[in-house]
Amino acid sequence: MLDIQFIRDNPVLVAKRSLQKGYEIDVEGLLGLDTHKRQLQQQVEELRRQRNEIAENTKGQKPDPDHIAKGREIKANILDLEHQLSSVENDFMVLLKTIPNMPLDSVPIGTTEADNVVIREVGEHPSFDFELKNHAQIAEAKGWLDKERATKIAGARFVYTMGDLVRLEFALWQFGMDVLGNKDILQKIISDNNLNISAKPFVPILPPAVAKQEVFEATGRLNKQEQTYKIEDEDLWLNASAEHTIAPIFLNEILPVSDLPIRFVGYTTAFRREAGTYGKDTEGIFRLHQFNKLEMESFTTSDSSLDEHLFMVAIQEYLMTQLGLPYRVLEKCTADIGRPNAKGVDIDAWLPSQAVYRETHTADYITDYQARAMKTRVRQDDGSIELVHTNDATAFSQRPLIAIIENFQTAEGDVRVPEILRPYMGGKEVI
RNA sequence: GGAGGGGUGCAGGAGUGGUUGAACUGGCACGCCUGGAAAGCGUGUAAGGUAGCAAUACCUUCGAGGGUUCGAAUCCCUCUUCCUCCGCCA
Numbered sequence: 001m002l003d004i005q006f007i008r009d010n011p012v013l014v015a016k017r018s019l020q021k022g023y024e025i026d027v028e029g030l031l032g033l034d035t036h037k038r039q040l041q042q043q044v045e046e047l048r049r050q051r052n053e054i055a056e057n058t059k060g061q062k063p064d065p066d067h068i069a070k071g072r073e074i075k076a077n078i079l080d081l082e083h084q085l086s087s088v089e090n091d092f093m094v095l096l097k098t099i100p101n102m103p104l105d106s107v108p109i110g111t112t113e114a115d116n117v118v119i120r121e122v123g124e125h126p127s128f129d130f131e132l133k134n135h136a137q138i139a140e141a142k143g144w145l146d147k148e149r150a151t152k153i154a155g156a157r158f159v160y161t162m163g164d165l166v167r168l169e170f171a172l173w174q175f176g177m178d179v180l181g182n183k184d185i186l187q188k189i190i191s192d193n194n195l196n197i198s199a200k201p202f203v204p205i206l207p208p209a210v211a212k213q214e215v216f217e218a219t220g221r222l223n224k225q226e227q228t229y230k231i232e233d234e235d236l237w238l239n240a241s242a243e244h245t246i247a248p249i250f251l252n253e254i255l256p257v258s259d260l261p262i263r264f265v266g267y268t269t270a271f272r273r274e275a276g277t278y279g280k281d282t283e284g285i286f287r288l289h290q291f292n293k294l295e296m297e298s299f300t301t302s303d304s305s306l307d308e309h310l311f312m313v314a315i316q317e318y319l320m321t322q323l324g325l326p327y328r329v330l331e332k333c334t335a336d337i338g339r340p341n342a343k344g345v346d347i348d349a350w351l352p353s354q355a356v357y358r359e360t361h362t363a364d365y366i367t368d369y370q371a372r373a374m375k376t377r378v379r380q381d382d383g384s385i386e387l388v389h390t391n392d393a394t395a396f397s398q399r400p401l402i403a404i405i406e407n408f409q410t411a412e413g414d415v416r417v418p419e420i421l422r423p424y425m426g427g428k429e430v431i
Numbered sequence: 432g433g434a435g436g437g438g439u440g441c442a443g444g445a446g447u448g449g450u451u452g453a454a455c456u457g458g459c460a461c462g463c464c465u466g467g468a469a470a471g472c473g474u475g476u477a478a479g480g481u482a483g484c485a486a487u488a489c490c491u492u493c494g495a496g497g498g499u500u501c502g503a504a505u506c507c508c509u510c511u512u513c514c515u516c517c518g519c520c521a
Contacts, residue, residue: 041481045490052490055502056450071501254478375479383460385478 001372002099004034017102020109020334025099033092040085047078100339101369107343110333116346117333122317123326125350126407133413134353135405136284139165141413145284157274157289164431169292169401171424173267176294176395177204179319180265193314195307202265202296207245209268210236215248218373220340229271242266242295243392250299250376255388257380261308262299265395285398294395301378302368305389309365312393313345316361319396323418325403326350328357340369349403360400363393
């Protein structure tokens with residue numbers, strides 16, 4: 001959620017910046033409800049004060065009939081006003097949640113993802129002196145993927161992954177966790193990028209794969225129609241990213257500033273309905289209802305959150321560079337960063353079969369937008385309390401596997417294993 | 432899944448309808464004391480909201496939500512969570 005005080009102070013700006021993100025919002029309606037809510041609240045509080053006054057004056061004594069009659073009258077009025085208040089409050093909250101986070105000034109303004117700005121391209125596109133195959137062709141020929149049988153069992157967009165591709169996937173998770181747990185590497189990344197933050201390692205975490213609706217709503221990530229699966233007869237939704245169950249870990253908590261930054265690297269299987277994507281990316285493992293992901297999540301103070309975000313992007317680039325994959329970095333435009341974001345970066349890997357870059361990583365700069373609803377706060381050394389800042393970013397999804405298979409394919413239809421992953425593959429150079 | 436018992440502030444732990452936002456103990460912070468420390472003594476120690484320039488005033492919160500009552504941490508209902516026992520089970 002956005003700070004209501006900020007909206008009160010900057011109604012025009014909020015409407016304008018929201019529109020730049022593609023959200024047509026009703027600021028006037030929201031502020032009207034805000035005013036109405038406060039009026040009702042003041043009336044209710046005055047009545048409650050009167051009620052408390054009577055109770056206080058009566059103390060331990062038996063109340064006289066006059067007091068009881070007066071109390072009854074106040075009670076009726078309070079009941080009526082409270083009813084109105086809660087109705088207005090509900091409408092207010094619904095509207096407030098539609099207000100997106102404000103983009104940083106540095107975020108390019110755009111209307112579609114085509115307006116995202118390429119920051120840099122890194123690595124050479126491979127050239128092949130044979131007819132190249134796409135990752136699905138290679139993997140199916142190798143017996144690494146079986147979509148037909150998975151469809152029989154679970155429906156479209158599910159897959160059996162088998163053999164060396166499974167080992168390669170686990171190698172990716174292991175490698176990612178090794179990097180994120182290594183203080184020296186992190187310190188070097190920080191120094192190389194002139195960042196002013198701690199090199200505290202990421203703590204590995206395996207979160208629950210489900211969360212209650214209330215929790216999901218607090219993260220601002222519940223997207224019932226397009227993305228999220230609900231468990232029947234339970235107040236539970238399947239996560240669509242480890243971020244959804246790691247971010248709210250400190251729900252309703254006040255963290256001592258000395259604990260920060262808190263960094264997690266979380267692994268989970270994620271589930272997405274992918275509604276509205278029929279016919280898109282149907283081959284291989286690019287877009288599945290169920291996929292695995294290693295995710296970075298951190299909690300910081302407001303003054304270090306932007307560097308934390310840049311740090312996560314730098315880590316992503318380090319990981320891709322270590323794998324030897326060609327990639328590009330995108331500064332996402334206002335239309336593409338998403339409601340909770342103030343800024344967002346994507347990393348796309350080069351896919352030779354499509355001769356385009358495709359998204360493998362994303363990094364979200366959220367500021368206090370999530371924390372406000374999650375009520376996750378920090379107690380500063382001077383005792384003051386502020387909202388924590390959350391950042392999340394992909395360490396690895398399964399998509400880099402696609403890039404590895406395609407970029408490192410051989411004429412024989414094999415795949416060269418990136419050197420950095422070989423120790424996790426029993427030393428295998430080719431699979 | 433069945434039976435029973437609990438969830439109170441930073442922690443422990445009182446409190447079964449009327450100044451209980453909450454006794455008491457501990458922890459922590461500050462002050463006094465001391466050459467310095469310990470001990471001792473004293474003071475302080477929740478979050479959110481509304482009004483206000485502010486000082487401050489008021490409202491809410493004793494797992495969550497609802498109910499009874501003039502009045503609820505205290506009574507009732509639902510949910511949730513923890514513990515013990517039984518059952519089941521990777």
